Amino acid sequence: xxxxxxxxxxxxxxxxxxxxxxxxxxxxxxxxxxxxxxxxxxxxxxxxxxxxxxxxxxxxxxxxxxxxxxxxxxxxxxxxxxxxxxxxxxxxxxxxxxxxxxxxxxxxxxxxxxxxxxxxxxxxxxxxxxxxxxxxxxxxxxxxxxxxxxxxxxxxxxxxxxxxxxxxxxxxxxxxxxxxxxxxxxxxxxxxxxxxxxxxxxxxxxxxxxxxxxxxxxxxxxxxxxxxxxxxxxxxxxxxxxxxxxxxxxxxxxxxxxxxxxxxxxxxxxxxxxxxxxxxxxxxxxxxxxxxxxxxxxxxxxxxxxxxxxxxxxxxxxxxxxxxxxxxxxxxxxxxxxxxxxxxxxxxxxxxxxxxxxxxxxxxxxxxxxxxxxxxxxxxxxxxxxxxxxxxxxxxxxxxxxxxxxxxxxx
Amino acid sequence: xxxxxxxxxxxxxxxxxxxxxxxxxxxxxxxxxxxxxxxxxxxxxxxxxxxxxxxxxxxxxxxxxxxxxxxxxxxxxxxxxxxxxxxxxxxxxxxxxxxxxxxxxxxxxxxxxxxxxxxxxxxxxxxxxxxxxxxxxxxxxxxxxxxxxxxxxxxxxxxxxxxxxxxxxxxxxxxxxxxxxxxxxxxxxxxxxxxxxxxxxxxxxxxxxxxxxxxxxxxxxxxxxxxxxxxxxxxxxxxxxxxxxxxxxxxxxxxxxxxxxxxxxxxxxxxxxxxxxxxxxxxxxxxxxxxxxxxxxxxxxxxxxxxxxxxxxxxxxxxxxxxxxxxxxxxxxxxxxxxxxxxxxxxxxxxxxxxxxxxxxxxxxxxxxxxxxxxxxxxxxxxxxxxxxxxxxxxxxxxxxxxxxxx
Numbered sequence: 001x002x003x004x005x006x007x008x009x010x011x012x013x014x015x016x017x018x019x020x021x022x023x024x025x026x027x028x029x030x031x032x033x034x035x036x037x038x039x040x041x042x043x044x045x046x047x048x049x050x051x052x053x054x055x056x057x058x059x060x061x062x063x064x065x066x067x068x069x070x071x072x073x074x075x076x077x078x079x080x081x082x083x084x085x086x087x088x089x090x091x092x093x094x095x096x097x098x099x100x101x102x103x104x105x106x107x108x109x110x111x112x113x114x115x116x117x118x119x120x121x122x123x124x125x126x127x128x129x130x131x132x133x134x135x136x137x138x139x140x141x142x143x144x145x146x147x148x149x150x151x152x153x154x155x156x157x158x159x160x161x162x163x164x165x166x167x168x169x170x171x172x173x174x175x176x177x178x179x180x181x182x183x184x185x186x187x188x189x190x191x192x193x194x195x196x197x198x199x200x201x202x203x204x205x206x207x208x209x210x211x212x213x214x215x216x217x218x219x220x221x222x223x224x225x226x227x228x229x230x231x232x233x234x235x236x237x238x239x240x241x242x243x244x245x246x247x248x249x250x251x252x253x254x255x256x257x258x259x260x261x262x263x264x265x266x267x268x269x270x271x272x273x274x275x276x277x278x279x280x281x282x283x284x285x286x287x288x289x290x291x292x293x294x295x296x297x298x299x300x301x302x303x304x305x306x307x308x309x310x311x312x313x314x315x316x317x318x319x320x321x322x323x324x325x326x327x328x329x330x331x332x333x334x335x336x337x338x339x340x341x342x343x344x345x346x347x348x349x350x351x352x353x354x355x356x357x358x359x360x361x362x363x364x365x366x367x368x369x370x371x372x373x374x375x376x377x378x379x380x381x382x383x384x385x386x387x388x389x390x391x392x393x394x395x396x397x398x399x400x401x402x403x404x405x406x407x408x409x410x411x
Numbered sequence: 412x413x414x415x416x417x418x419x420x421x422x423x424x425x426x427x428x429x430x431x432x433x434x435x436x437x438x439x440x441x442x443x444x445x446x447x448x449x450x451x452x453x454x455x456x457x458x459x460x461x462x463x464x465x466x467x468x469x470x471x472x473x474x475x476x477x478x479x480x481x482x483x484x485x486x487x488x489x490x491x492x493x494x495x496x497x498x499x500x501x502x503x504x505x506x507x508x509x510x511x512x513x514x515x516x517x518x519x520x521x522x523x524x525x526x527x528x529x530x531x532x533x534x535x536x537x538x539x540x541x542x543x544x545x546x547x548x549x550x551x552x553x554x555x556x557x558x559x560x561x562x563x564x565x566x567x568x569x570x571x572x573x574x575x576x577x578x579x580x581x582x583x584x585x586x587x588x589x590x591x592x593x594x595x596x597x598x599x600x601x602x603x604x605x606x607x608x609x610x611x612x613x614x615x616x617x618x619x620x621x622x623x624x625x626x627x628x629x630x631x632x633x634x635x636x637x638x639x640x641x642x643x644x645x646x647x648x649x650x651x652x653x654x655x656x657x658x659x660x661x662x663x664x665x666x667x668x669x670x671x672x673x674x675x676x677x678x679x680x681x682x683x684x685x686x687x688x689x690x691x692x693x694x695x696x697x698x699x700x701x702x703x704x705x706x707x708x709x710x711x712x713x714x715x716x717x718x719x720x721x722x723x724x725x726x727x728x729x730x731x732x733x734x735x736x737x738x739x740x741x742x743x744x745x746x747x748x749x750x751x752x753x754x755x756x757x758x759x760x761x762x763x764x765x766x767x768x769x770x771x772x773x774x775x776x777x778x779x780x781x782x783x784x785x786x787x788x789x790x791x792x793x794x795x796x797x798x799x800x801x802x803x804x805x806x807x808x809x810x811x812x813x814x815x816x817x818x
Contacts, residue, residue: 008604010600010603011600053651054628054636057636066636070630136750136776138753139750141749145729149645149670156740161579161582162572162579163579167645167657167659167666168657170645172567172627172629172640173567174628175625178625182589183775184775186592187775189596189599189600190440191418193422193606194418194777194780196606197606202777205778207754210754213744214771214774215585215588218463220741220744220745221463221477222464225466231664237584249563249577249579249580256568258559258560260560261555261559321551326555328560333633334633336565336626337633340549340550341545341549341564344549345549348634360634362634366593367615369600369612371601374597
């Protein structure tokens with residue numbers, strides 16, 4: 001157990017052992033960001049995710065993977081070879097005082113090392129062990145190889161993204177892994193509540209496929225209830241049935257605009273001389289079924305497109321939102337860093353990288369807890385950066401022993 | 412036989428949320444046994460009740476798949492919090508609750524006299540989470556928005572689609588899910604804090620920021636390297652994969668996805684497709700050459716995949732150690748996928764108006780407290796139970812309040 005004493009955090013009393021790859025990286029980050037002491041256990045040469053681009057100044061380097069930096073801020077790092085006898089002993093010692101273990105090995109790997117939940121749960125009955133895999137610990141696909149795009153496809157999410165006359169489109173940013181990582185964190189904290197009440201831990205089997213399948217909104221409901229198979233419809237929202245059938249991403253003067261949830265600012269469009277006949281019939285504004293008729297939909301979309309080209313995204317967003325019309329600009333990634341709302345919320349946080357003599361802006365708190373805030377404590381660790389803190393100070397190894405362990409390939 | 416324990420059976424949630432982001436978040440708690448008191452307004456109830464899908468196109472407040480799937484296991488009550496008597500009853504409900512969820516726009520709870528400052532006077536250790544679109548402070552604090560609008564603001568819409576077309580974004584409200592996780596995660600953390608210290612708190616969990624936080628390493632590629640991001644179709648925005656994408660297969664609009672990263676996987680891929688001569692071509696035989704000729708590579712891979720069904724393609728790739736899959740739709744998930752069946756993911760429950768209906772099940776399996784689905788509430792179904800049994804109101808009081816439109 002360890003206590004982060006500087007400020008109050010929600011999970012500051014917890015020790016988490018991190019044995020994760022991309023499937024779990026954001027999961028343990030969620031816990032670390034809320035105060036948990038997350039110790040990333042890396043193989044002696046360093047975690048393989050340190051090889052994932054982009055790199056600082058595009059120079060591949062194990063300590064300068066921006067992928068690794070992003071997902072591993074707020075964590076500590078030790079190196080440990082779980083395939084050595086002494087490595088396993090050390091691991092069990094760490095498990096004894098850990099609250100949570102998150103791992104993403106293929107099903108059976110830890111069992112094969114005698115480090116499965118059956119063993120670890122006996123060492124520490126309060127341990128919550130969260131195992132994340134693409135398909136689950138058992139089943140016909142348990143040994144199938146997966147990646148982010150494979151998860152998104154097999155889980156049903158990619159099916160709804162893309163233009164009808166083009167291929168299915170992969171969501172941007174690694175969302176397949178993000179979905180299961182978030183679910184695994186939710187599951188872990190649910191198990192934590194149970195442990196707070198009853199004192200016992202348990203084993204969690206989190207599957208990327210089912211996490212994604214539960215995060216696709218209409219698809220399953222349409223099929224279960226009506227036998228409809230939902231397919232990609234471009235920018236149109238997955239349903240014709242929730243009010244506004246017209247949802248587009250259309251160009252305007254300086255980029256793209258998302259039109260959703262409303263037929264448009266007709267008075268403004270009229271003032272610009274492009275409202276056509278929209279103001280002549282109240283059904284344009286009031287009747288989604290009328291708007292859904294193909295020729296009408298076409299006509300309305302043409303007026304919207306014509307109008308949008310007369311204005312900038314910001315003008316349109318400000319103006320529409322002032323009228324409680326839910327249209328909004330498509331931010332580019334770069335623009336996020338200048339976005340007034342994000343700046344006002346203090347979303348971007350500076351993270352020091354002393355080895356580079358620099359600090360960089362990182363995404364910060366997704367949520368604001370008033371009493372136990374999210375906080376950014378440190379950059380991602382260097383490989384084995386905390387070996388001394390853990391092995392010497394906590395576990396009592398001498399430096400001589402550490403040298404032996406290093407050369408024997410244990411740490 | 413003892414009933415399996417539920418992880419959250421000691422938790423009571425007072426849930427004012429509606430549509431998807433909030434109810435989806437609360438869903439995880441209901442699945443694990445939390446007592447969720449779902450407050451719906453009079454007349455319309457949760458808007459979700461009016462959203463497709465309806466079996467046989469027969470509309471009805473209790474017939475929506477959208478509502479029934481998301482709101483399973485919750486105790487639905489009707490309550491008019493625009494009426495001062497409704498507010499008084501709401502406060503009584505707060506007294507018996509651990510957490511309050513709401514996803515109204517910023518001013519609503521304050522206008523009703525049910526904001527955190529008031530609630531913490533009633534129950535000092537209450538945890539309240541507000542899941543407005545963009546949070547309670549900042550220039551967007553009063554924005555009206557839905558999934559697609561938040562997705563646009565988050566930057567993700569712009570980056571989905573091909574480089575040679577307008578952005579396409581998601582075809583559904585992904586941000587309702589990310590916003591939902593952004594609500595339930597801090598609540599669970601706050602509960603742990605309260606379990607240790609007795610202290611509750613307010614959480615401002617706007618739905619926009621969690622999605623921005625999930626934009627990934629591209630954010631650091633800009634802040635560190637100054638490089639912006641563009642649409643790349645199904646190519647990886649960072650990292651390397653070739654081939655990597657969706658490829659057309661035999662049949663109507665059927666696609667597989669293939670992702671090859673390591674050199675070893677490339678060799679497996681070549682074996683899988685029978686080692687055709689083109690794989691030895693200068694343009695494809697090395698990692699860097701494959702990256703340089705990715706378009707042509709995709710075309711050649713597509714020629715192979717077109718000769719196979721999507722499942723055949725996946726199987727042969729997997730046999731050779733390549734991460735590949737099928738772009739599955741919900742029919743595939745529900746009827747064909749053997750792994751989904753093995754997980755028992757889709758759960759069928761009895762519903763008084765609909766007979767047997769399917770639900771998305773519990774995503775993750777907890778070994779000791781596996782979670783369990785109970786069906787969604789009919790409109791107003793638990794009024795008598797919540798007001799009578801939980802709050803101890805008399806039948807007469809309940810009838811009076813019902814007549815007066817408070818319940």
